[in-house]
Amino acid sequence: xxxxxxxxxxxxxxxxxxxxxxxxxxxxxxxxxxxxxxxxxxxxxxxxxxxxxxxxxxxxxxxxxxxxxxxxxxxxxxxxxxxxxxxxxxxxxxxxxxxxxxxxxxxxxxxxxxxxxxxxxxxxxxxxxxxxxxxxxxxxxxxxxxxxxxxxxxxxxxxxxxxxxxxxxxxxxxxxxxxxxxxxxxxxxxxxxxxxxxxxxxxxxxxxxxxxxxxxxxxxxxxxxxxxxxxxxxxxx
Amino acid sequence: xxxxxxxxxxxxxxxxxxxxxxxxxxxxxxxxxxxxxxxxxxxxxxxxxxxxxxxxxxxxxxxxxxxxxxxxxxxxxxxxxxxxxxxxxxxxxxxxxxxxxxxxxx
Numbered sequence: 001x002x003x004x005x006x007x008x009x010x011x012x013x014x015x016x017x018x019x020x021x022x023x024x025x026x027x028x029x030x031x032x033x034x035x036x037x038x039x040x041x042x043x044x045x046x047x048x049x050x051x052x053x054x055x056x057x058x059x060x061x062x063x064x065x066x067x068x069x070x071x072x073x074x075x076x077x078x079x080x081x082x083x084x085x086x087x088x089x090x091x092x093x094x095x096x097x098x099x100x101x102x103x104x105x106x107x108x109x110x111x112x113x114x115x116x117x118x119x120x121x122x123x124x125x126x127x128x129x130x131x132x133x134x135x136x137x138x139x140x141x142x143x144x145x146x147x148x149x150x151x152x153x154x155x156x157x158x159x160x161x162x163x164x165x166x167x168x169x170x171x172x173x174x175x176x177x178x179x180x181x182x183x184x185x186x187x188x189x190x191x192x193x194x195x196x197x198x199x200x201x202x203x204x205x206x207x208x209x210x211x212x213x214x215x216x217x218x219x220x221x222x223x224x225x226x227x228x229x230x231x232x233x234x235x236x237x
Numbered sequence: 238x239x240x241x242x243x244x245x246x247x248x249x250x251x252x253x254x255x256x257x258x259x260x261x262x263x264x265x266x267x268x269x270x271x272x273x274x275x276x277x278x279x280x281x282x283x284x285x286x287x288x289x290x291x292x293x294x295x296x297x298x299x300x301x302x303x304x305x306x307x308x309x310x311x312x313x314x315x316x317x318x319x320x321x322x323x324x325x326x327x328x329x330x331x332x333x334x335x336x337x338x339x340x341x342x343x
Contacts, residue, residue, distance in 0.1 A: 019323060019324075022323075022324060022327070026327075036240060040240050040241065040244070043244060044244050044248075047244045047245060047247075047248035048244060048247050048248045048251055049248070049251070050251055052279070052282070052283070053247065053251065056282070056286060057243065057244075057247065059286065061240060061243070067239050067242050067243050067246075070243045070247065071243055071246045071247050071250065074243070074247035074250065074251065075247065075250040075251070075254070076278065076282070077278070077282050078250070078251040078254055079254060079275060079278060080275050080278055080279065081251065081254045081255045082254050082255075082257050082258065082267065082271075082275070083267070083272065083275050084255070085254065085255055085256065085257050085258035085259050086257075086258035086267045088258075088259060089258040089259045089262040090262065092259050093262055100256070100259050100260060101256070103259070104252065104255040104256035104259050104260075105252060105255065107255040107259075161335070162331075162334055162335065162338065165290070165306060165309070165330070165331065165334050166327060166331060167286070167290065168286065168287050168290035168291060168306070168310060168330075169310070169313050169326060169327045169330040169331060170323075170327060171283040171284075171286055171287050172287055172310065172313045172314055172317050172326060172330070173313070173317050173322075173323040173324075173326035173327055174279070174283060174323070175279065175280055175283040175284060175287065176314055176317035176318050176321075176326075177317060177318075177321045178279065178280055179280060183277070184276070184277065184280050185280075187277040187280045187281045187284075188280040188281065188283075188284040189284070190281075191280070191281035191282070191284045191285045191288075192284035192285060192287060192288030193288065194285070195284070195285035195286070195288050195289050196288050196289050196292050196293060196298065199289050199293060199296070200296070206285070206289070207282070207285045207286065210281065210284075210285035211278070211281045211282045211285050212281075213281075214277060214280065214281025214282075214284065214285065215274050215277040215278060215281050218274075218276070218277035218280070218281065219270075219273060219274055219277060222273065
C-alpha cells in the first residue's frame with residue numbers, strides 16, 4: 001500500500017516535471033556563466049533546492065554582490081514556503097521528527113501544489129505522507145538531473161548565444177500570468193521601476209529595495225480595495 | 238569560499254522556512270499582515286530582476302528599438318500574457334533576441 005501511494009505521488013508529479021526540467025537546465029547554464037564551479041553549481045541544487053532563488057543567486061554572484069545581500073535575498077525569495085509549511089502542518093502533525101524533517105526538505109512549490117490537493121481529498125493521512133514523499137523525491141531527482149545537464153551545456157555553449165537572457169525570459173513566463181489583479185500588477189510595476197532607478201546602489205541592494213517597494217505598494221492597494229469594498233459602495237456603471 | 242557560505246546559509250534559512258510551521262504547529266500563528274504580504278513577493282522580486290535586464294544596456298537606460306533585449310522581452314511578455322505557456326515564452330524571446338542581434342547587429 002505504501003509503495004503504491006509513493007508511486008502514485010511520483011505519477012501525479014510527472015506533468016509538472018516536464019515543466020521543471022527546462023528550469024533546472026537553464027539554472028545549470030546560468031550557474032556556469034556566473035563562474036560557479038561544477039561542484040558548486042550542482043551542490044546548490046540540493047542545498048538550497050529552490051528554483052527562483054537559485055536563479056537570482058547566480059545573477060548576484062556573477063555581479064559580485066556581497067554574501068550578506070545574497071543570503072538575505074535568497075531568504076526573502078523563499079519566504080513564501082512558510083505559507084506552504086503552515087498549510088501542510090495540520091496533516092503532518094502526528095509524524096515523527098524524521099518524517100517532518102524529510103518532508104520539509106522536499107517542500108517546493110510543485111510538491112506542495114500536488115500534495116495539498118491530495119491531502120484535502122481526505123482518507124488515511126498516514127498513507128498520504130508516502131504520496132508527498134513520492135511527489136517530492138520525483139521533483140528532487142528531476143531537479144538534480146536537469147541541473148547536471150545544464151552544467152554540461154553551459155560549459156559547451158559559446159557566450160555569443162546570449163543564454164543569460166533566459167533568466168529574464170523565465171521570470172517573464174513565471175510572473176506575467178500571475179498579474180491578473182491590480183494590486184499584483186502594481187506591485188510588479190513599482191518594483192520593476194524601482195529596480196531600474198536603484199540599479200547603481202552599492203552591494204546590489206537594488207533588488208531588495210525594489211522588492212520592498214513592490215510589496216508595500218501591493219499591500220497598500222489591496223487594503224484600499226478591501227476597505228472601499230467593505231463600505232458596500234455601488235460599482236460604477 | 239564565499240559561494241559555499243552563501244549556499245549553506247541560504248540553504249539553512251530556506252530549510253528553516255519550510256520546516257517552520259510543520260514543527261511549530263499550534264505554538265505560533267502566522268501573522269495576518271505577513272500572510273498577505275507573501276502573495277506580493279513573487280511579482281515584486283521577479284519584476285525587480287526583469288526590468289533592469291530589459292531596460293538597462295551596460296548600466297544605462299535604453300528605451301528604443303535598438304535595444305534588442307527590450308524588444309525581445311516585450312514580445313515574450315505578449316506571448317506569456319496570451320498563451321501562459323512557459324516554454325513558448327522562453328523560446329520566442331530567445332529566438333527574437335538572436336534574430337535581432339544577428340540581423341541588426343544590435
